[in-house]
Structures are given as structure tokens and as C-alpha cells.
Amino acid sequence: MNALTLWFHRLGSPPTFYAFADRWRPWLLWSGLLLALIAAVWGLAFTPADFLQGESYRIIYIHVPAAWMGQFVFVLMAVSGFVALVWRIKVAEIMAIAAAPTGAAFTAIALATGSLWGRPTWGTYWEWDARLTSTLILLFLYFGVIGLYRAIEDHRKAARAAALLSIIGLVNIPIIQYSVYWWNTLHQPSSIQVLEARSSIDPSMLWPLLIMALATKLYFGWAALTRAQTLLLEQESGKDWVRAIVTASAAKQGDMA
Amino acid sequence: MSAVPSAVCAAMALAKRDLRVLWRRRADAVNPLLFALIVSALFPLALGPEAKQLARIAGGVAWVTVLLASLLSLDALFRADLEDGGLDALLVSGQPLPLLAFVRLATHWLTTGLPLSVAGPLLAMMLGLPVAAAWVLAASLLLGTPVISLLGGTLAALTAALPRSGIVLSLLVLPLTIPVLVFGAGAVDAAVLGLSPAPGLLWLGVCLALALPLAPLACAAAMRISVT
Numbered sequence: 343m344n345a346l347t348l349w350f351h352r353l354g355s356p357p358t359f360y361a362f363a364d365r366w367r368p369w370l371l372w373s374g375l376l377l378a379l380i381a382a383v384w385g386l387a388f389t390p391a392d393f394l395q396g397e398s399y400r401i402i403y404i405h406v407p408a409a410w411m412g413q414f415v416f417v418l419m420a421v422s423g424f425v426a427l428v429w430r431i432k433v434a435e436i437m438a439i440a441a442a443p444t445g446a447a448f449t450a451i452a453l454a455t456g457s458l459w460g461r462p463t464w465g466t467y468w469e470w471d472a473r474l475t476s477t478l479i480l481l482f483l484y485f486g487v488i489g490l491y492r493a494i495e496d497h498r499k500a501a502r503a504a505a506l507l508s509i510i511g512l513v514n515i516p517i518i519q520y521s522v523y524w525w526n527t528l529h530q531p532s533s534i535q536v537l538e539a540r541s542s543i544d545p546s547m548l549w550p551l552l553i554m555a556l557a558t559k560l561y562f563g564w565a566a567l568t569r570a571q572t573l574l575l576e577q578e579s580g581k582d583w584v585r586a587i588v589t590a591s592a593a594k595q596g597d598m599a
Numbered sequence: 600m601s602a603v604p605s606a607v608c609a610a611m612a613l614a615k616r617d618l619r620v621l622w623r624r625r626a627d628a629v630n631p632l633l634f635a636l637i638v639s640a641l642f643p644l645a646l647g648p649e650a651k652q653l654a655r656i657a658g659g660v661a662w663v664t665v666l667l668a669s670l671l672s673l674d675a676l677f678r679a680d681l682e683d684g685g686l687d688a689l690l691v692s693g694q695p696l697p698l699l700a701f702v703r704l705a706t707h708w709l710t711t712g713l714p715l716s717v718a719g720p721l722l723a724m725m726l727g728l729p730v731a732a733a734w735v736l737a738a739s740l741l742l743g744t745p746v747i748s749l750l751g752g753t754l755a756a757l758t759a760a761l762p763r764s765g766i767v768l769s770l771l772v773l774p775l776t777i778p779v780l781v782f783g784a785g786a787v788d789a790a791v792l793g794l795s796p797a798p799g800l801l802w803l804g805v806c807l808a809l810a811l812p813l814a815p816l817a818c819a820a821a822m823r824i825s826v827t
Contacts, residue, residue: 427820475777482774493767494760502824503757507771510753510817513809517778 357583374560385550409452415445423505435501440569446484472521473529654727658787661723677759700818712744735790742803749814756821
């Protein structure tokens with residue numbers, strides 16, 4: 343077994359995963375916040391205004407990274423759910439559930455910013471356009487996954503049911519992706535092409551956007567790991583490693599008092 | 600151990616048993632139809648009896664009504680079997696579980712989707728949908744209701760163990776069936792406006808072609824999760 347697979351196997355054990363999350367969380371949070379600050383200041387103050395949309399286009403620096411994250415997190419949740427269903431790894435179950443609320447929040451932000459931008463640009467807050475509708479469905483699917491997890495009492499069974507639902511909900515992702523090409527409705531196609539050299543966005547506007555996209559991923563990593571840690575402590579309570587962590591942190595607080 | 604009967608035999612036996620159970624409770628089986636009838640009757644009462652307006656929305660009303668009516672019947676699809684151990688028996692029968700799941704979903708469609716596909720166009724015509732568009736509605740329902748049964752049945756298997764699964768099930772099924780509703784109602788709308796209904800119907804065909812092989816697999820996985 344090579345080092346990477348061994349590391350991956352070790353990560354499946356809750357105490358190792360907890361320590362791993364403890365190590366990475368501060369880095370993820372602070373680098374994420376710093377990059378978000380850089381991207382926001384750069385995008386809002388130092389990029390040129392758009393030729394057609396004027397200043398209102400600047401919401402792209404929030405809207406597009408949030409929309410990307412909404413879909414990215416759903417795929418991640420489904421992949422983690424698949425791992426959980428096939429190999430019955432508890433940490434994978436917990437990661438899938440821990441990812442859901444942040445993904446839902448990003449989707450909600452994408453919908454809200456899009457609708458605020460649509461008012462001056464399209465002249466309407468909301469239109470039953472294919473991409474808007476499919477993104478709204480994505481939000482409902484997040485709610486469905488979270489709701490199903492909460493509705494079943496046994497944690498592991500709940501996680502497996504939610505994982506299966508997220509895999510079923512995966513059919514919505516290509517629909518969101520291609521909705522702007524399949525249906526010729528209001529939402530414009532993406533102006534950013536990663537693989538093809540026909541991006542229609544100017545490089546001076548692109549860089550802050552990419553930095554913000556990276557920042558949202560780092561922030562998501564922090565949020566998901568934090569939630570996963572809490573879920574692990576809750577579900578593994580009574581195990582020795584949890585007791586050790588709780589006593590250690592209680593002793594620390596006692597020292598400070 | 601005695602010889603395990605062939606998969607086809609088992610599937611036939613399950614189909615026969617499901618249909619017999621349904622026949623013994625045939626009063627329950629009619630309920631979705633009555634529900635659809637009453638809901639469609641609510642629209643003229645709420646919106647006023649203006650014929651032109653009703654004719655314009657009749658197709659969409661029929662689709663929403665059919666969707667809600669099939670949702671009502673989904674809730675009980677696996678519940679009784681889970682409670683009396685019938686689901687465990689299916690799991691340990693040694694038969695391919697996706698096949699059994701498919702039989703269960705197919706009988707659901709046969710006993711709710713099919714009658715609703717026949718009733719839907721009649722209800723829409725009651726609201727003044729033109730006959731030509733009613734044929735399109737019938738075609739769209741025949742393509743769309745199996746998808747509702749397949750998807751909804753899978754989620755019903757997933758929520759069977761919940762104490763009050765009805766509301767959770769609706770919250771899970773409705774978002775996932777929105778595409779079916781959009782394509783189905785869109786095809787009828789196109790026919791009313793004199794456009795070709797083909798794109799909507801073809802998209803429904805795509806949904807069905809995807810759901811037909813995948814849903815039984817997902818449903819089998821859901822049954823396993825619910826039983827453990």
C-alpha cells in the first residue's frame with residue numbers, strides 16, 4: 343500500500359480525521375478570508391466598469407463564485423455520499439452531511455445576488471427562466487437532503503438515505519450547466535471558458551473572479567470541516583478519543599479562568 | 600434449501616400479489632382519481648367561470664392535478680410492507696432486488712399513473728381544453744406519469760420508515776418532478792398555441808429513458824436503507 347492510500351485509509355478513522363481537521367481549519371479560514379478580501383477590493387474598486395452594464399456588473403464577483411460553489415458542493419456531497427454508501431465509511435457520511443448547509447447557503451446567495459442584478463439589467467427580479475428555475479430546484483434539493491437527514495432518527499441510516507437522495511439529485515447538475523444552451527431564455531451563457539480559448543471576459547476582470555472562486559472553496563473547506571468535527575463529537579460521544587478531547591479542552595478553559 | 604424460483608416467476612408473483620392487495624382495497628385505489636376531479640373543479644370556482652381563461656390554463660391545471668394526485672398515492676407504496684415485514688421478505692428472497700422494485704413501481708403506475716393519464720385529458724376538456732390539445736395532453740401524461748411513479752416510488756422507499764413521511768415525501772418529490780411538469784405542460788401549451796408539441800414530448804421521452812433503467816436500481820438501494 344503506498345503512502346497516499348494509507349493516508350486516505352487512516353483519514354477514514356474519526357480521531358485521525360478530527361486531528362486532521364484541527365490542523366487545517368485555521369489555514370483554510372484565514373487564507374479564505376484574506377483572498378476574499380483581496381478579490382472583493384480588487385473587483386469592486388480596481389477593475390474597469392463594464393461597457394454595457396456600468397457598475398452593476400460588479401456583483402459578478404459574488405454571484406458567479408457562489409453559483410459555482412452551489413453546484414460544486416452538491417457534486418462533492420454526492421461523491422462523498424457514494425463513498426459512504428459503497429464503503430460504509432462514517433467520515434464520508436459525515437462529510438456529505440456537513441457540506442450540505444454551506445452549499446445551500448451558496449446557492450441562496452447566488453439566487454439572491456442574481457435577482458438583485460437582474461432588476462437593473464433585465465428589468466425583473468425573477469423570471470421563470472431555465473437556469474433560474476433549475477438553480478431554485480438545486481436549493482430545494484439541498485433542503486430535501488438536510489430535511490431527510492434530520493427526519494430520520496438513527497444517524498447512520500439518515501446519512502445513507504440523504505446520500506442516496508443527493509446521488510439522485512445529481513441529475514439536476516447537468517441541467518443547470520446546459521440550461522443556458524438548451525433553452526434560449528433569459529439567462530446569458532457563461533462568459534468564462536476554462537478549457538477553450540474563447541472567453542469573452544476581459545483578463546482584468548477575470549483575475550479577481552478567480553481569486554474569489556478560490557476563496558469560496560477555502561471558506562467552504564473550513565465550514566465543512568468545522569461542522570464535520572461537531573457532528574463527529576456528537577455521534578461518537580462516549581468513545582475514549584472524544585472524552586480525551588473534551589477533558590483536554592475543559593482543562594484548558596480551567597487554566598484560563 | 601429448496602430451489603429458488605426464477606426471477607421472472609418471482610416478478611410475476613409479486614405483481615399478482617400487489618394487484619390483488621390493491622383490488623381488495625379498491626375503494627382506496629379510486630381516491631387519487633376523485634382527488635384529481637375535485638381539485639380540477641376548484642379552479643373554475645376560484646378563478647371564475649370565464650371560458651377563455653380556463654381553456655388557456657386547462658393543460659397546466661391537469662398536469663399539476665395529476666402530479667399531486669400521484670403524490671398522494673405514493674406515500675403508502677412501501678409503508679405497509681415495511682411494517683409487516685414484507686419488505687424484509689423481498690430482500691432475503693434471493694431474487695434481484697431492482698427487478699422486484701421495478702415490478703412495484705410498474706404496478707404503481709398501472710394503478711394510478713395510467714388511470715390518471717386517461718382522466719387528465721377528460722378533466723382538462725371539462726375546463727375547455729380543445730380536443731387536439733387534449734390528445735397531446737394524453738400523450739404527455741402517458742410519457743410523464745411513469746417518470747413520476749419511478750422517481751416518486753424511489754423516494755417513497757427512502758422515506759417509508761419515517762413516522763410522518765407524507766410531507767417529507769412531497770418536499771422531496773416535487774422539486775425532482777419539476778422538469779416533467781415543465782415539459783408536459785409546455786407540450787400542451789405549445790399545442791394550444793398552434794406550435795409543435797414535439798420538443799416537450801421528446802424531452803419527456805428522455806426523462807423516461809433515463810428513469811426506466813436507473814430508478815429501479817436506486818429504489819432497490821433505498822429499500823435496503825429503509826429496512827436496515
